[in-house]
Amino acid sequence: MRQTVWLILGIGAVALACRAQTLPDAPGKAAYQRACGTCHAAEMVLGRAMNRDQWGAEVADMITKGAKIGDADFPVIVDYLARSFPPAPSPASGSGRGAGAGRGGGGGGLTMGPNDQQVVDPAAEARGRTVYIAECVTCHGSKARGSRDDAPDISRGPDLVRSLVVLHDRYGGAIGPFLAKGHPMQSGKSSASLAQPQILDLSHFLHAMVDETLRGGPYSQPVNVLTGDANAGQAFFNGVGRCGACHSPTGDLAHIAAKYDPVALQQKLVFPRTMSLGRGGRAAISKPVMVTVTPPSGARVTGILVHVDDFNVALRDESGTYRSWKRTPGLKLEKKDPYAAHVELLEVYTDKNIHDVLAYLETMK
Amino acid sequence: MRNPIFPITRAMPVRVVSRAMAAGVLVASGLAGQILDPARLVHPGTDAWPMYNGDYSGRRFSTLAKVNASNIDSLSLAWVFRIGAGESGFSGAIKATPVLLDGILYFTIPDHVWAIDARDGREVWNYTWQSRGGIHIGNRGVAVSGNWLYFETPDCNLVSLNLKDGTERWHTPICDLDQFYFGSIAPLVIKNHVITGVSGDDLDIPGYIESHDPETGAVQWRWYTHPNTGDAEAKTWPNSDAMMHGGGMTWGPSTYDPELNLLYFGTGNPQPVIAGKARQGDNLYTESIVALNPDTGRMAWYFQSSPHDTHDWDAIEVPMLIDGTIGGRPRKLLAQASRNGYFFLLDRTDGKNLVTAKFAKANWSKGIDAKGQPIPDPAKMPQPNGALVSPNQGGAANWPPPSFSPLTGLFYINASDAWSIYYIYDDDEKPEGWAGNDRGGFSQTSLEAIDYRSGKIVWSHKWEGPGTRAGVLSTAGNLIFTGDAANNFVALNATSGEPLWHANLGSGVTNGPIAYELDGTQYVVAGAGDTLWGFSMVRKP
Numbered sequence A: 001m002r003q004t005v006w007l008i009l010g011i012g013a014v015a016l017a018c019r020a021q022t023l024p025d026a027p028g029k030a031a032y033q034r035a036c037g038t039c040h041a042a043e044m045v046l047g048r049a050m051n052r053d054q055w056g057a058e059v060a061d062m063i064t065k066g067a068k069i070g071d072a073d074f075p076v077i078v079d080y081l082a083r084s085f086p087p088a089p090s091p092a093s094g095s096g097r098g099a100g101a102g103r104g105g106g107g108g109g110l111t112m113g114p115n116d117q118q119v120v121d122p123a124a125e126a127r128g129r130t131v132y133i134a135e136c137v138t139c140h141g142s143k144a145r146g147s148r149d150d151a152p153d154i155s156r157g158p159d160l161v162r163s164l165v166v167l168h169d170r171y172g173g174a175i176g177p178f179l180a181k182g183h184p185m186q187s188g189k190s191s192a193s194l195a196q197p198q199i200l201d202l203s204h205f206l207h208a209m210v211d212e213t214l215r216g217g218p219y220s221q222p223v224n225v226l227t228g229d230a231n232a233g234q235a236f237f238n239g240v241g242r243c244g245a246c247h248s249p250t251g252d253l254a255h256i257a258a259k260y261d262p263v264a265l266q267q268k269l270v271f272p273r274t275m276s277l278g279r280g281g282r283a284a285i286s287k288p289v290m291v292t293v294t295p296p297s298g299a300r301v302t303g304i305l306v307h308v309d310d311f312n313v314a315l316r317d318e319s320g321t322y323r324s325w326k327r328t329p330g331l332k333l334e335k336k337d338p339y340a341a342h343v344e345l346l347e348v349y350t351d352k353n354i355h356d357v358l359a360y361l362e363t364m365k
Numbered sequence B: 001m002r003n004p005i006f007p008i009t010r011a012m013p014v015r016v017v018s019r020a021m022a023a024g025v026l027v028a029s030g031l032a033g034q035i036l037d038p039a040r041l042v043h044p045g046t047d048a049w050p051m052y053n054g055d056y057s058g059r060r061f062s063t064l065a066k067v068n069a070s071n072i073d074s075l076s077l078a079w080v081f082r083i084g085a086g087e088s089g090f091s092g093a094i095k096a097t098p099v100l101l102d103g104i105l106y107f108t109i110p111d112h113v114w115a116i117d118a119r120d121g122r123e124v125w126n127y128t129w130q131s132r133g134g135i136h137i138g139n140r141g142v143a144v145s146g147n148w149l150y151f152e153t154p155d156c157n158l159v160s161l162n163l164k165d166g167t168e169r170w171h172t173p174i175c176d177l178d179q180f181y182f183g184s185i186a187p188l189v190i191k192n193h194v195i196t197g198v199s200g201d202d203l204d205i206p207g208y209i210e211s212h213d214p215e216t217g218a219v220q221w222r223w224y225t226h227p228n229t230g231d232a233e234a235k236t237w238p239n240s241d242a243m244m245h246g247g248g249m250t251w252g253p254s255t256y257d258p259e260l261n262l263l264y265f266g267t268g269n270p271q272p273v274i275a276g277k278a279r280q281g282d283n284l285y286t287e288s289i290v291a292l293n294p295d296t297g298r299m300a301w302y303f304q305s306s307p308h309d310t311h312d313w314d315a316i317e318v319p320m321l322i323d324g325t326i327g328g329r330p331r332k333l334l335a336q337a338s339r340n341g342y343f344f345l346l347d348r349t350d351g352k353n354l355v356t357a358k359f360a361k362a363n364w365s366k367g368i369d370a371k372g373q374p375i376p377d378p379a380k381m382p383q384p385n386g387a388l389v390s391p392n393q394g395g396a397a398n399w400p401p402p403s404f405s406p407l408t409g410l411f412y413i414n415a416s417d418a419w420s421i422y423y424i425y426d427d428d429e430k431p432e433g434w435a436g437n438d439r440g441g442f443s444q445t446s447l448e449a450i451d452y453r454s455g456k457i458v459w460s461h462k463w464e465g466p467g468t469r470a471g472v473l474s475t476a477g478n479l480i481f482t483g484d485a486a487n488n489f490v491a492l493n494a495t496s497g498e499p500l501w502h503a504n505l506g507s508g509v510t511n512g513p514i515a516y517e518l519d520g521t522q523y524v525v526a527g528a529g530d531t532l533w534g535f536s537m538v539r540k541p
Helices: A002-017 A029-036 A052-064 A073-084 A122-135 A164-168 A175-180 A196-213 A230-238 A262-270 A340-345 A351-362 B020-032 B038-042 B232-236 B240-244
Strands: A290-294 A301-308 A312-317 A322-326 A332-336 B076-082 B099-101 B104-109 B112-117 B123-128 B143-145 B148-152 B157-162 B168-173 B188-190 B193-197 B208-212 B219-224 B255-257 B262-266 B288-292 B299-304 B320-326 B329-337 B342-347 B353-358 B365-368 B374-376 B387-389 B403-405 B410-424 B436-451 B457-462 B473-475 B479-483 B488-493 B499-504 B514-518 B521-528 B531-536
Touching: A029 A073, A052 A073, A052 B436, A122 A196, A164 A175, A164 A196, A175 A196, A230 A351, A262 A351, A262 B410, A262 B436, A290 A312, A301 A322, A301 A332, A351 B387, B099 B143, B143 B188, B255 B320, B329 B410, B403 B473, B410 B479, B473 B514, B479 B521
Parallel strands: none
Antiparallel strands: A290 A301, A290 A332, A301 A312, A312 A322, B076 B531, B099 B104, B104 B112, B112 B123, B143 B148, B148 B157, B157 B168, B188 B193, B193 B208, B208 B219, B255 B262, B262 B288, B288 B299, B320 B329, B329 B342, B342 B353, B365 B374, B387 B410, B403 B410, B410 B436, B436 B457, B473 B479, B479 B488, B488 B499, B514 B521, B521 B531
């Protein structure tokens, strides 16, 4: 009987584990495929699960790695991914996996691990956590990463996230036989006394602990970036940083801290061209590079730089007309990057300067 | 010694277990006759590119000069092969360098192998592996020996196919998918060894490199990228548990010196990746250049490019073998432009450092120690509130292969001046996995020509746009072939760096270009996204 229940549970879970094999149809699919498909198998995101902010950070990261995604496409692609691959539901206890956890939910556009990996059931995970706290936590630690180095011998236990029994387990199939051999527990009973449903629950909890260790788990956000000194930040802003040459706390920067959370603001301050989502999910638009082209014969033309390489240059002029030229020796080209001063600062400021300026910007709610 | 994770003894020959299938294969290969002459691997002709790097040295220099700086204007499209054109409709980037043998190009993307005609790009056969999972980020290509082809799969298998028709001969496991290992590199054939490496840094697992029997796939030896307990180098870890789970994946290409009979490769980042507090010390042999005897798997020497790395700067970039002259004396050298921003020149007989020089922005080191190794600056290790670091995680260089021309004496590489902010996310006393990452960034890539003897940059050509991940080829026609940051396949003058020719491929170059000559015609081939492009002098002279 027990075995039958076991089997049914197992089959149900295996069915759950099957991943979608194709990209869902939703607005933005074409933009996503166009931008990402040249380098990645488009199917790479299948099985991943993250919220809009996390997808935004990921797509922004890919842009810095060379992905060609314009201001207009950025929010469209992020929305497609966020809508198609939202976070998995959290366990009932509310203390388990955060957004994006799970083996499908790795960083760097990676779907990782075996296809038949266990899909954690949040309710079972919560029940398993109760069993774990009652019988295992003293020796194996709150995150199942084993006892502390200074633990007394009587409560020393190995790291279960690194355990081969756990990593090879599916729905208790490896953990069950291990525990059936008998293993001391906190209650003084032998682990052989655990019922099969408890073992299945424990299995879900332990796999959740493995998932939490993976990229995209709950430990994938900076904890606290507000460590700076606002006064020192103001001094740098007006002094060495020469920020006042372009910015004003009561002008363009007024309420800047209300637009971005501190981490996004710190990133924006150092890398203003990095695309990011503001509070409320609005995508920030970066300022374009301007270019002036003077052909060997003919008038000079100024506009927004569309494309430049060693051989050709293209711009969109004031009237919105696209124009391009071959770069011949006689053709003059002048680029004006509105963020050039930020690039120069990369070799000027210290980490303390950055944290101080962030603290100063945080005063501009 | 034994790593408890695997029951295989390190650096000890493993008796070949004869399986029924393997026995059958032995007979079949015996009948097949025509075996790839090992001399063709040591001295490939201009009509062959028989391994990932073209030859054992990793120089990616072609002696062909028919296409040269004076006639490059006539180089034009010969053929196009799109992998996504099939009914399956899959996509993905070609990161593999094609292997050329007897007029046929063999290349991969994860789970797929193609054989195409090197003269006109028409498909000869294709093979699809049914995957059980693993990270499908890229596959660098195949190795060949005799009538057989070898490649790794993301789900941890070494697969051998018949070169003639792409039918599978056998497959054998090279790693454990449940521990989040995966396969991505092009194996290397040395005599009767197929050398395989492993990838995967999501969980804290140990790296290793293996040698397999080319006939049966059986493991001949395995070498872990950590020391034996009791070795002096073991003291570079706080305890054996941290060491046994210390990472050091072997996902870069290997090179080989037949005279010294030494195999060279780089090792990847230590684990946990970003948070180093539970692995104080240099963490050998992670982020190191290692020399092994390929017959026994015994280590001859090591040199660590990044002691105690916390930035994911795998030292797996090509360990290039240069026969050069230093102070008037001929020397056997090894050069690496490492992901951490430093160019290293070593004596490849003993691993002694001759040159350490920055080739890109790098703000993470306090200086160079007596062994020539950069000393990490604790202030530039990842911080909970963020540390601005150059290079970024992508690195000053990465896996895309550089090139060396013995004619110019220059080492060519696409180098990035790049910054990002590194954060610790998990402040636990025992962090695991990554426990942090870098965010955002600025990047500017240049094609650099480095004097191998001094590490000095002789010329640098700055690309317009943020970055390129293109490999480099140099030729006796005084040309460099590579990709720019604007989707162009570009030829430059190898002496001056002047751009001479380009073709917009619609996607950036994603592999290392190659050159070969068939029937008197010189071809240059590059991969860009899901397409392989062949160029030649189509017009009759």
